[in-house]
Amino acid sequence: MGKRVGIENSIAAADAIKMANVDVVAAYPITPQTHIVEHLAELVADGELDAEFIPVESEHSAMSVCCGSVAVGARTFTCTSAQGLALMNEIVFIAASLRLPIIMILANRSLSGPLSIWNDHTDVMSVRDCGWIQVFADNGQELFDHILFAYRVGEDPNVSLPVMVNIDGFIVTHVIEAVEYWEEEQVKKYLPPFKPVNILHPDKPITMGAFGMPGIFSEAKKAQDEALIASKPHIMKAWDEMAQIVGRRYEPVETYQLEGAETAFLTMGSFSETASIAIDTLREQGKPVGQIKLRLWRPFPFDEIREAAKSIKKLIVIDRAISYGGPGGPVASEIRAALYREKNMPAIANFLCGFAGRDVTANDFIKMYEKTEELARSKKPIREEDYIFYGVRE
Amino acid sequence: LFLNRKGVLAVPKSEEELGWKDIEPGCAVSEPGNAAQYRTGDWRSIRPVWDHAKCIKCGVCYIFCPDAAIHKNEEGYFEADLYYCKGCGICAHECITGCIKMVEEAE
Numbered sequence: 001m002g003k004r005v006g007i008e009n010s011i012a013a014a015d016a017i018k019m020a021n022v023d024v025v026a027a028y029p030i031t032p033q034t035h036i037v038e039h040l041a042e043l044v045a046d047g048e049l050d051a052e053f054i055p056v057e058s059e060h061s062a063m064s065v066c067c068g069s070v071a072v073g074a075r076t077f078t079c080t081s082a083q084g085l086a087l088m089n090e091i092v093f094i095a096a097s098l099r100l101p102i103i104m105i106l107a108n109r110s111l112s113g114p115l116s117i118w119n120d121h122t123d124v125m126s127v128r129d130c131g132w133i134q135v136f137a138d139n140g141q142e143l144f145d146h147i148l149f150a151y152r153v154g155e156d157p158n159v160s161l162p163v164m165v166n167i168d169g170f171i172v173t174h175v176i177e178a179v180e181y182w183e184e185e186q187v188k189k190y191l192p193p194f195k196p197v198n199i200l201h202p203d204k205p206i207t208m209g210a211f212g213m214p215g216i217f218s219e220a221k222k223a224q225d226e227a228l229i230a231s232k233p234h235i236m237k238a239w240d241e242m243a244q245i246v247g248r249r250y251e252p253v254e255t256y257q258l259e260g261a262e263t264a265f266l267t268m269g270s271f272s273e274t275a276s277i278a279i280d281t282l283r284e285q286g287k288p289v290g291q292i293k294l295r296l297w298r299p300f301p302f303d304e305i306r307e308a309a310k311s312i313k314k315l316i317v318i319d320r321a322i323s324y325g326g327p328g329g330p331v332a333s334e335i336r337a338a339l340y341r342e343k344n345m346p347a348i349a350n351f352l353c354g355f356a357g358r359d360v361t362a363n364d365f366i367k368m369y370e371k372t373e374e375l376a377r378s379k380k381p382i383r384e385e386d387y388i389f390y391g392v393r394e
Numbered sequence: 395l396f397l398n399r400k401g402v403l404a405v406p407k408s409e410e411e412l413g414w415k416d417i418e419p420g421c422a423v424s425e426p427g428n429a430a431q432y433r434t435g436d437w438r439s440i441r442p443v444w445d446h447a448k449c450i451k452c453g454v455c456y457i458f459c460p461d462a463a464i465h466k467n468e469e470g471y472f473e474a475d476l477y478y479c480k481g482c483g484i485c486a487h488e489c490i491t492g493c494i495k496m497v498e499e500a501e
Contacts, residue, residue, distance in 0.1 A: 099420030160419055198422045207423035215410045220421050222414040 002181040002246070009140030009172050010035035012179040013105060016147040018049045019187045020103075023074035026054040026065035030084040031117045032169035033107040037079050059084040063091035063102070070100040071208055073196045075151065078102065081169055082109035082123040089127065095162045096131030097224055098208055099197065101154035102162040103147070104132075107169040108269065110356035118357025119169040121269065121320035124297075125330045131224055133163040133231055134297040136269045140177040143167050145248060148182065152191050153238045159231045160197040166297070168270040170357065186245050228299050235296065252301035253308050254293040257283055261290030263314040263372060264346075265365065266335060268294045271318055271354065278365030289369060294331070305338045315339075315346040316372050319387075320354045328352065328387030347382050349375060353390035364391065434461065438481030440496040442474050448493035455485035455494060 005012070013036050017025070025044065027037045043049040052069075056062045062078050069076045080088060085106060095102050111122040124134065133153060137143040143165065150163035167173060182190075198206060212220050235252070243249040256276050258264060265275045272293040282289040292308045292315075294301075309315060319329020327333050332350035339345045349372040354360040368390060375382055407416060408431070418424055442455075449471060456464045456472050463478040464485060474485070486494040 097420065098422075197419050205426040207426075208420060210421060210423050212421065216412060216417075219412060219414040219417055223417045223419075223421075226414065227419070 002183050002186065004178050004180045006176055006178055007140075008035065008174065008176050009143055009167075009179065010107075010174065011039050012140055012177075012181070013143050013147060013167075013173075014039035014043065015181065016144045017077050018043050019182060019184070020075065020077075020148055020151045020191060022049070022051050022077045024052045024054065024065070024069040024076045025078070026056050026062045026069070026076070027078045027080065028056055028059045028062050028084060030059070030081045032109055032119070032173045033079045033081045033084070033105065035173065036105060036107070040077070059088035060091060063088040063095060066102040066104075067091060067095055067098065067100055070095075070102050070196070071098070071198070071200045073194060073199045073201075075155070075194045076102050077104075079105040079107065081107045082111050082117075085123045085127060086111060092127055092130045092132070094209070096228075097220070099160045099224075099227065100162060101151075101160055101194075101196075103150045103154055103165070104162065105143070105147070105165045105167060107173045108166055109169040116356040117169075119171050120355045120357070121166075122322075122355075124164070124166050125321040127164075128298070128330060131161070131228060132298065133159075133161050133228070133235065134166065135163070136166045136295055136297060137172075138270050138272045138293070139172060140175070140179045141248070142250070143172065144179050144181070145242060145246070145250070148187060148191055149238055149242060149250075151194075152241075153231065153235050155194050155196075156231075156234050156238070157195060157197050159227075159234050161227060161231055166269060171270045180246070182246060190241060190245050232299050232301075235299075250295060251304070252294075252296035253304035254295060255308055256291040256293070258290035258292065258308065258312075260288055261312065262288040263316065263369065264290045264292050264309070264312045265369075266292045266294060266315055266317045266331070268297070268318075268331060269320075271320070271360065274360065274362055275318070275365045277362040278369070281362065282366060282369060287369070300334060300338070302338050305335065306342060309335075309339055309346055310342070310344065312346045313344075314372055314376055315348045316368055317348055317350050318354075318368075319350060319352050322352055332387065347376060349382055350387040351390045352387055358391070360390075433477055434480050435475075435477045438476070438479060439499055440481045440483065441476065441479065441499055442481070442483070442485050442494045443497050444471060444473065445493045445495065446471055448491045450491055450493075452490060454488050454490055458484050458488045460484060 025040050044053040066076045066078050110116040110120045137146045146165045154163040239250045267275045317332040319331045328350040351368050451470050463475045483496045486496050
């Protein structure tokens with residue numbers, strides 16, 4: 001068993017990246033990602049990590065450097081948040097279409113405006129369709145584990161896709177937690193050396209990023225979609241092996257107190273832990289409440305969601321982003337689509353909350369539960385366009 | 395013929411024949427130099443025609459052709475390879491004696 005350390009999660013994340021023995025780090029500083037990259041810069045400067053640290057002039061350049069370095073077979077890391085992600089947007093999509101296994105931590109922060117530095121999921125939802133594998137980690141330990149997982153899965157020759165590890169900015173990145181470090185031997189066993197599927201090398205010249213005429217573009221998109229869908233069994237295998245090596249088991253969809261539950265919260269990221277505290281309280285009061293945690297955002301785990309929700313009557317979906325003028329939150333949209341043809345489709349109450357770092361406490365989750373029960377008692381059907389901005393002042 | 399990813403000699407398929415399963419991961423082009431197969435002549439709406447009575451075989455058209463689609467024939471006259479010639483008209487514009495005329499493809 002690895003050593004358990006009380007440490008800021010960002011520093012632990014940088015240490016995990018060091019343990020993955022990356023060759024290139026290219027990143028531009030942005031709050032709340034800063035501590036991760038700062039610590040990596042120190043590790044490189046101090047000679048503890050033998051890697052090229054490339055202090056690029058923008059996030060657009062950061063992601064461009066990452067594409068280049070993975071294309072020549074270097075294990076690569078980058079990290080950003082909100083506006084940084086927006087600036088690198090163009091290359092984020094290209095990285096996936098080129099099947100370049102770049103690993104990025106997205107320290108989730110609200111996209112401006114108004115200008116904000118605090119946490120929600122508006123940044124990640126802006127690149128929902130970028131073609132990356134996207135996972136959510138709830139705490140420092142999960143972040144540490146998922147950095148090694150990301151390299152293992154992304155670089156798997158059967159996958160060869162970029163992986164985005166989402167972590168809530170400040171709420172998780174800047175907090176000191178107990179994190180169990182992996183042992184070198186465990187990392188070695190779990191993460192083989194990077195052998196790229198495609199590599200730019202003079203001995204065997206290839207072209208990457210060629211022009212796609214209308215006659216081939218649809219086939220290229222179909223191939224990309226199939227590649228992301230086909231990554232799922234390899235994702236499962238990587239989580240299985242992690243469970244065998246370090247004893248922590250992760251699933252695309254995880255549940256808490258779902259046995260006998262009639263109502264369930266559906267959460268992503270650090271809210272999952274807060275919601276489970278509320279569930280404990282509600283369960284003590286005899287309320288049949290459980291929780292579904294969505295860890296794997298892309299490829300979307302349709303079967304697991306259907307299985308988890310099959311005996312739920314009321315599903316409270318928490319969104320930390322909004323599709324303006326649309327059906328509320330992006331997570332609720334996906335969940336409704338996944339459950340649409342189910343025989344016992346639950347009523348879905350969509351709450352939008354926790355924007356730009358506004359605290360949502362366990363007590364707030366209890367209030368959302370009560371509001372949902374009240375809606376259910378009113379017998380009025382909950383329609384798709386009915387979403388609730390929780391806690392907004394009139 | 396070229397050596398494909400599985401090390402098997404294969405006939406290169408044209409873009410229109412490729413199914414999604416034929417596409418290399420990341421749309422990489424693993425066959426170097428295959429841009430030569432690209433029929434840019436498809437883009438042409440006008441085509442250069444040389445008047446040999448006026449042509450002095452100076453080769454200015456050959457030098458200026460941005461696609462290297464002009465070559466010298468056995469008689470020393472220059473002509474366009476219509477597989478690649480896009481019909482840009484630069485050769486006709488630069489021709490010293492005005493011997494090159496751009497003719498509508500429709501004619």
